[in-house]
Amino acid sequence: MASSEERLHSVLATLEQCRAVLTKDARPETARLVSLAILQLRMELNQVADLELKALCDVLTPVAGPLDTSHDPKSPQGQRRGALAVLKLVE
Numbered sequence: 424m425a426s427s428e429e430r431l432h433s434v435l436a437t438l439e440q441c442r443a444v445l446t447k448d449a450r451p452e453t454a455r456l457v458s459l460a461i462l463q464l465r466m467e468l469n470q471v472a473d474l475e476l477k478a479l480c481d482v483l484t485p486v487a488g489p490l491d492t493s494h495d496p497k498s499p500q501g502q503r504r505g506a507l508a509v510l511k512l513v514e
Contacts, residue, residue, distance in 0.1 A: 428468065435464050 438461050445454035466476065 431464060431468055435461065435468070438464065 438457055442454050442457040442461065445451075445457060465471075466473075
C-alpha cells in the first residue's frame with residue numbers, strides 16, 4: 424500500500440504542476456478541471472468522505488459574501504476569511 428500511496432503523491436505533484444502551467448497560460452477552465460482531480464485525489468489520500476466535504480461546504484456557505492467588506496474577525500466575512508486561510512493550509 425505504501426508504494427501505491429507514494430505513486431498517488433507523485434501523481435498529485437504532477438497534477439499540481441500541470442495546474443500551475445495551465446493557470447500561467449491563461450487556461451482557467453482547464454485549470455479548474457485539474458483542480459477537481461487534485462481535490463478528489465487529496466480526499467482519497469486523506470480519507471475524507473464526500474459527506475465530510477459537503478458538511479464543510481455547508482458550514483462555509485451561509486457566511487459567503489464579499490471578503491473585503493469587513494476586517495472584523497467576529498463578522499461573518501472575517502470568519503469566512505479565517506476559514507479560507509485554514510483551507511489554504513490544507514491545500
